[in-house]
Amino acid sequence: MRNARFRFVLVALAALALVLPWSDExxxxxxxxxxxxxxxxxxxxxxxxxxxxxxxxxxAVDKLKGPLEKMGFKVELVPFDDQAKxxxxxxxxxxxxxxxxxxxxxxxxxxxxxxxxxxxxKESQLAMISPANTNPTITDRNYLNVSRVCGRDDVQxxxxxxxxxxxxxxxxxxxxxxxxxxxxxxxxxxxxAEKSGIxxxxxxxxxxxxxxxxxxxxxxxxxxxxxxxxxIYDQAAPFFKQGREKGIKAAFMGPDGMDxxxxxxxxxxxVKGMFYTSVAGPVDVYPAAKAFKAExxxxxxxxxxxxAAQAYDSAALGLKAIEAAAKAAGGKVPSRxxxxxxxxxxxxxxLTGSVxxxxxxxxxxxxxxxxxxxxxxxxxxxENKEVKRLSIAAPPLKKx
Amino acid sequence: MDFDLLIGIFPQVLLDGLILGFMYALxxxxxxMVYGVLEFINFAHSEIFVVGAFxxxxxxxxxxxxxxxxxxxxxxVLIVVLLVGMLASGLLAVSVERIAYRPLxxxxxxxxxxxxxxxxxxxxxxxxxxxSIWRNSFNLVYPTMDTLNLRFNLTETIDVSVKSLVVIVASxxxxxxxxxxxxxxxxxxxxxxxxxxxxxxxxxxxxxxRMISLTFLIGGAMGGAAGVLFGVQYSLVNPYTxxxxxxxxxxxxxxxxxxxxxxxxxxGLVLGLLEAFAASYLSLLTGGAFGAEYKDIFAFxxxxxxxxFRPKGLLGExxxxxx
Numbered sequence: 001m002r003n004a005r006f007r008f009v010l011v012a013l014a015a016l017a018l019v020l021p022w023s024d025e026x027x028x029x030x031x032x033x034x035x036x037x038x039x040x041x042x043x044x045x046x047x048x049x050x051x052x053x054x055x056x057x058x059x060a061v062d063k064l065k066g067p068l069e070k071m072g073f074k075v076e077l078v079p080f081d082d083q084a085k086x087x088x089x090x091x092x093x094x095x096x097x098x099x100x101x102x103x104x105x106x107x108x109x110x111x112x113x114x115x116x117x118x119x120x121x122k123e124s125q126l127a128m129i130s131p132a133n134t135n136p137t138i139t140d141r142n143y144l145n146v147s148r149v150c151g152r153d154d155v156q157x158x159x160x161x162x163x164x165x166x167x168x169x170x171x172x173x174x175x176x177x178x179x180x181x182x183x184x185x186x187x188x189x190x191x192x193a194e195k196s197g198i199x200x201x202x203x204x205x206x207x208x209x210x211x212x213x214x215x216x217x218x219x220x221x222x223x224x225x226x227x228x229x230x231x232i233y234d235q236a237a238p239f240f241k242q243g244r245e246k247g248i249k250a251a252f253m254g255p256d257g258m259d260x261x262x263x264x265x266x267x268x269x270x271v272k273g274m275f276y277t278s279v280a281g282p283v284d285v286y287p288a289a290k291a292f293k294a295e296x297x298x299x300x301x302x303x304x305x306x307x308a309a310q311a312y313d314s315a316a317l318g319l320k321a322i323e324a325a326a327k328a329a330g331g332k333v334p335s336r337x338x339x340x341x342x343x344x345x346x347x348x349x350x351l352t353g354s355v356x357x358x359x360x361x362x363x364x365x366x367x368x369x370x371x372x373x374x375x376x377x378x379x380x381x382x383e384n385k386e387v388k389r390l391s392i393a394a395p396p397l398k399k400x
Numbered sequence: 401m402d403f404d405l406l407i408g409i410f411p412q413v414l415l416d417g418l419i420l421g422f423m424y425a426l427x428x429x430x431x432x433m434v435y436g437v438l439e440f441i442n443f444a445h446s447e448i449f450v451v452g453a454f455x456x457x458x459x460x461x462x463x464x465x466x467x468x469x470x471x472x473x474x475x476x477v478l479i480v481v482l483l484v485g486m487l488a489s490g491l492l493a494v495s496v497e498r499i500a501y502r503p504l505x506x507x508x509x510x511x512x513x514x515x516x517x518x519x520x521x522x523x524x525x526x527x528x529x530x531x532s533i534w535r536n537s538f539n540l541v542y543p544t545m546d547t548l549n550l551r552f553n554l555t556e557t558i559d560v561s562v563k564s565l566v567v568i569v570a571s572x573x574x575x576x577x578x579x580x581x582x583x584x585x586x587x588x589x590x591x592x593x594x595x596x597x598x599x600x601x602x603x604x605x606x607x608x609x610r611m612i613s614l615t616f617l618i619g620g621a622m623g624g625a626a627g628v629l630f631g632v633q634y635s636l637v638n639p640y641t642x643x644x645x646x647x648x649x650x651x652x653x654x655x656x657x658x659x660x661x662x663x664x665x666x667x668g669l670v671l672g673l674l675e676a677f678a679a680s681y682l683s684l685l686t687g688g689a690f691g692a693e694y695k696d697i698f699a700f701x702x703x704x705x706x707x708x709f710r711p712k713g714l715l716g717e718x719x720x721x722x723x
Binding site: 044203208209212215217221234265266268 | 405408409412413416417419420528538539541544549551559561630633634635636637638641644675676677678679680683684688691692693695
């Protein structure tokens, strides 16, 4: 009996082997595989933004891999989930570094994850192009392989403080989430607000995610004109919601970490009318991004989250650099370092404007926006009003 | 230093601390009752709490979708949500005991502890999986009920929201109910007998397994109620929300004297108040040198001090004979 079954399995396997082709590639033509990795939070509270980075990159790879394929390479996307946690990001980075086919990383969302992970990429000069990391340290380390297409927190904090000044707010209370990103931008905001004459009534860091009562009570007693939250929407949204419920009347403001429709999904009317600064405007402010939005929606059945267009640009720029590096290497798969060198040389006009890197990897000129939340309906996040737009050069590298 | 400010916010901080404390107390009961009967820490209890919060939000969202939130009185809605949440969490706790703890009853004490940690991970990710398939969402928000968000002034500077009062009243009622159940009814007597000595209790005709299931049911239901109240008060829940409150409630149970029901209530209140005062006052008192972020360090330092002088906890019994 058992024997009969065994024989049946053998026959079935043999039949399968006949039906299935050995492999679906044509190995004769391929000169090798080139992989583009993404690293962003795909699970957890910040997954909405992280997913946008992955999908933006995917769209770019699908659309723009043609020239590389013509040269005989196979181009693949490998997404990694860094869970917004530094340790996970670094562990992924080790895996990425070990996969010799990966020539480019598009990521991360969180500066606190990007900084330690990029130390790993640096070991093999693997190019990382960041669509969203705004902490100054990212590029101030002056690594050849680390670049970003967006602006910086030291400038973003100043933009926020200048805007607060122009609104006539006299007092502010600053809260941050104790991460590299949140605390960093909050400190820049505080310093520049104090310089322009705004009184900072308090400066608090917290990792709390649900119960903000004890932090809100002193804020309410001090009654500031403005509360600035240096952090990300999944923590800021319940904070603002509980603040309004507690009867706090201050205006709310935050950096680009507020920029997700989940902010209004969680906080609803509490954040309607609040301001945030961003290095990435809503897709609609970039004229070139119209087609991108339509394609993204058709392919993924949702509107692009902020940074999706930046991720698209990062990937597109990276693909161009790989192409140039491959040509320079005589049509062979280029080395990681060759790609990193080419990334800095590329002059590129993408969806979000033209990008040209300075010597440390910042865009020579970056756009900064002040935006206002238009509606409590998360579906209308894309309608947020642009209040102000500035084009500011990145500060030069400090010689230490 | 601004003394008017320090004194001005005092009642508000007291209130914040009480609400948090009652929440901890409700969760701590689950730890302490199970410990009293089985002498092991049910680390899956924080997930039982989260399941209560999620069942609560699902019921509320269903009510909202059906348009019932506008029609029904918010208090009636809240009672229904509480009951459903308690039932779900209670039944879950009972099934966890049946599946993961009862087969290990005779094993060394570390074994069910490890099983509990496994259950905790399992439930966390089960909730996450379910919500990502069902609502494609990680954070769920309790729908706003306007009546509950109304605030009224107690004095010129202090105002209280209706929902804070609801949380306090509901917790008090449940704590009182549990106290009465354990001390004044036959079932309560049976549970206490099983906690005292399982073998003798079964000789006296008490069905030990049933009493243990009942203990899990009650502890789970309290946890579920705490979950719903947590969601109503702080409005945002995600599958990992339970970890920190669970840890704190466990600490509260130890502080009060683990295995001791009034101790868990007291421990919860003490911890909640310590935390609220630390978070609100630390930066005011130290001129910003120590901020609210040090609240846990401060609260836990005091706990360590208390436990140095009273190792069995505030209300713990000094000697506990075991058969």
